[in-house]
Amino acid sequence: MVRAPCCDKMGLKKGPWTPEEDQILISYIIKYGHANWRALPKQAGLLRCGKSCRLRWINYLRPDIKRGNFSREEEETIINLHQMLGNRWSAIAARLPGRTDNEIKNVWHTHLKKRLKNSHGSNKSASKTTSSTTSKASINNQSESEPSSSEFSSLTDTSVATVETKDHVQDMMNMIKSEAMEFSESFPEIDESLWWETLSAENSGNPFEFSDAGNELQHQSSFTSSDSVEFYSSSSIDDHMDFWYDLFISNGGSPELPEF
DNA sequence: AAATTAAGCAACCGCCGGGCT
């Protein structure tokens, strides 16, 4: 039996998501949830396959996504968990709240794997310091194992920056949360976390994205026309409140909470 | 300043397993 592809590619869009598509997806999920990913794009009016919608939601739009650099603690956690679990990214992600398997996978391949390799190589080269071998390979190995390599230092630096910005973000989020909770009392059927996570993205280009104060936001490539979209141009708590309130009401204000 | 290379990351692909009929 030849199984049909996961989705009919005919007429379905691929590639980076636009803000408009994001908005449609978010609106739909807020209203109806995502009980059936396969049927979702058709019902929502998106020219995407269900898998693409699911991936976009899970990895990027979900309100409880934690954006920004990984802290040193998170990196250590990933390394430790990877030693125990191997490439079971979803299992690792389950132990890192707010992080996605895809994100962890990327971090592993771009940073942590090299770091481990370097530290391993460093140990090896240290144990071979008596060796008089000066082959190209050993030279490369030594330079790679240099602890102040840009790759390593960038990890250290960014983790420091992340700690600093985390405090800022935490303060901001506490403040926003209190406002969100106050506001949500008017809409008790709405889960607190929806408002709180939504609003926590204040100052961010993406309402779900945590602002990494002082750092240029990553992942902007798919938001090329954000300026023209109200959703992405809101810059204050009130704007976000208004936007989500309007969105909620315009969507019929379903008493059924979507599952995030 | 332009060209080339490397790094980072969002998104896609194909497979697998659970649940339903």
Place this chain on the structure above:
DNA sequence: TAGCCCGGCGGTTGCTTAATT
């Protein structure tokens, strides 16, 4: 039990940006 559907997972690709030559 077999067949099918669907969600989830891990590997991989390809685009964008940054760094280097």
